[in-house]
Amino acid sequence: MNPTLSAFLAASTIALTTGNAFAEYTGPSSTPRINDVATIIESPVDDSQVELTGYLTNKIDDETYTFSDGKDSIQVEIESRDMPQVQINEKTKVKILGEVESGAFETTEIEVEKITVI
Numbered sequence: 001m002n003p004t005l006s007a008f009l010a011a012s013t014i015a016l017t018t019g020n021a022f023a024e025y026t027g028p029s030s031t032p033r034i035n036d037v038a039t040i041i042e043s044p045v046d047d048s049q050v051e052l053t054g055y056l057t058n059k060i061d062d063e064t065y066t067f068s069d070g071k072d073s074i075q076v077e078i079e080s081r082d083m084p085q086v087q088i089n090e091k092t093k094v095k096i097l098g099e100v101e102s103g104a105f106e107t108t109e110i111e112v113e114k115i116t117v118i
Contacts, residue, residue: 031048031049033049033050033051033097034048034049034050034051034052034100035050035051035052035053036052036069036071036072037052037054037067037068037069037071037072037073037074038071038072040074040100040108040110041072041074041108044100044102044108045100045102046100046101046102046103047099047100048099048100049097049098049099050096050097050098050099050100050110051095051096051097052067052069052095052096052110053069053093053094053095053118054067054068054069054070054093054094055067055068055070055090055091055092055093055094056076056088056089056090056092056094057073057090058090060075062080063077063078063079063080064076064077064109065077065078067096067110074108074109074110075107075108075109075110076096076098076109076110076111076112077101077109077110077111077112078096078112078115079112082112082113082114082115083115084115084116084117086117088117092117093117093118094115094116094117094118095115095116095118096110096112096114096115096116097112097113097114097115098110098111098112098113098114099111099113
């Protein structure tokens with residue numbers, strides 16, 4: 001076999017299979033996401049998955065905000081790269097996906113993995 005053809009086939013195989021390495025399961029889970037702030041506040045479990053709908057009511061610092069689901073509030077951490085490319089204020093309804101960050105000596109907050117304007 002021609003060495004150039006062999007190299008092309010090897011590179012093609014690698015290129016086609018590496019995309020699958022970054023795929024993730026997005027279907028139903030045996031551990032449902034928490035969908036209200038009260039549950040998180042009452043019994044925070046570190047690394048629990050959350051899906052919350054509500055409003056960013058206050059900017060505390062560069063990446064920390066207060067989030068309200070209309071009943072209760074909690075701090076959320078949103079990295080600037082994860083913020084949507086549209087302006088958001090306290091009247092903009094958003095959905096956040098993330099996980100609970102809780103420990104013995106830290107404030108319980110949500111580390112946001114994705115935020116969507118709805």
